[in-house]
Ligand code: TXA
């Protein structure tokens with residue numbers, strides 16, 4: 001086992017904060033997925049995040065802070081942003097807002113845009129780390145660009161290994177899909193990435209929300225690139241009958257017979273359970289003895305929208 005994985009005790013969190021202060025990168029759990037964190041005010045730390053992930057520099061990073069007060073020091077909040085922050089923070093929602101001129105954030109983190117995506121994670125380890133650091137952390141998902149996001153410390157070790165100074169381990173991420181990214185820089189809120197907070201829950205607070213067009217995806221939200229979250233094997237959606245050698249990602253109590261292996265996202269048909277299992281099960285089935293991963297249909301509502309969004313990108317031509 002990789003010795004860099006350490007249980008997320010107070011002592012380990014303090015060590016992680018010291019490493020961050022020195023410009024190093026560490027991985028830490030959030031309620032959505034594990035993040036690859038670095039000092040968001042340091043150009044060198046942020047540049048290292050892009051290098052380690054192999055991420056194109058035009059893809060901006062989410063900046064993490066412990067609370068609303070810290071967030072308001074970095075970006076301009078309007079009435080809508082405040083209402084959403086009060087309702088959903090801490091939690092799996094990232095808000096794209098105009099960046100304050102005196103934010104102190106590395107311009108690289110925003111990939112040259114004059115906006116910033118801010119998030120206040122709910123996970124106790126992420127909260128403790130952010131408070132111990134006393135500075136904002138830029139943190140994309142701790143995977144190589146385009147691959148499946150990590151929901152366990154071992155996934156991070158497998159993806160990034162030596163490139164991280166330390167991996168804080170607090171078990172599996174309870175939500176399992178990334179935060180919802182909502183752009184509030186225009187008159188109408190635009191959903192850039194479906195995620196842990198559902199569109200329905202946002203509309204209850206905000207009224208109508210626009211869904212970003214696929215066409216202007218890359219510059220606005222790279223999680224929206226057609227091929228993303230991809231395992232090594234081909235992924236086939238809305239599967240019914242098996243093809244030779246295929247593994248199945250099942251949803252609901254019954255799986256069709258004839259697949260080489262079956263993993264149940266949720267036998268009871270619970271979307272929250274399915275989201276929490278999604279990335280770990282995609283990884284588990286991604287083995288050379290199978291010819292592909294087939295996925296049963298998943299209802300396109302609530303958290304199902306985030307699940308289907310990730311699966312469509314995992315299945316997209318590469
Ligand atoms: O749940 C999450 O959000 C996780 C955990 C670690 O917090 N982080 C995460 O980060 O998923 P990342 O870098 O993998 O995804 C960030 C998404 C991308 O789709 C990016 O394009 C979008 O947020 N984004 C970041 N800053 C933006 C900005 N200024 N304008 C538009 N989109 C932005």
Ligand code: MG
Nearest residue numbers: 140141149223
């Ligand atoms: Mg990602």
